[in-house]
Amino acid sequence: MAKESGRKVVAQNRKARHDFHIEDTFEAGLVLTGTEVKSLRAGRASLTDGFADFDDGEMWLLGVHIPEYTQGTWTNHTVRRKRKLLLHRSEIDKIERRVSERGLTVIPLSLYFLDGRAKVEIALARGKKSYDKRHAIAERDQNRQAQQEVGRRIKGLR
Structure with a gap:
């Protein structure tokens, strides 16, 4: 084996x-x-x-x-x-x-x-405290939205 x-x-x-x-x-x-x-x-x-x-x-x-x-x-x-x-x-x-x-x-x-x-x-x-968790989630959402916006601009949408 x-x-x-x-x-x-x-x-x-x-x-x-x-x-x-x-x-x-x-x-x-x-x-x-x-x-x-x-x-x-x-x-x-x-x-x-x-x-x-x-x-x-x-x-x-x-x-x-x-x-x-x-x-x-x-x-x-x-x-x-x-x-x-x-x-x-x-x-x-x-x-x-x-x-x-x-x-x-x-x-x-x-x-x-x-x-x-x-x-x-x-x-x-x-x-982590609960407010740290909420802050991390909000930061992750902001980064995701920024990446989506960059992708839209590259494709010529909006």
Whole structure:
């Protein structure tokens, strides 16, 4: 069997970019059981309620939903268990220091396979206020209208 290559995205947290200001991103490995890997290869996972936390100098991913593998037996995994993140010690220390001093949180942005290994992209993020969200939506609408107007002028309409 040929070794996998490239990047295959399993799940993305699209709501994260709407609800948070992303400060910095990191790529981390995941410690998974066999049935979790098989379920992910089937393309099933949800990152919407996920976050990362520190425990005893280690970083853990919590709240991520990986459904049970349908062909699994009694060895199947629990759906929302704690999963250990694999990062270098310096990265863990840097993230923990920034979270404790600045009031940031760590959220997962995407879950994917990179050359056959399960990876998660995590981000240091600060929560947006509701007026920030409205401002971002208004700005996006203005940019879209400006692009449409430029397109109309180029085509000779109006």
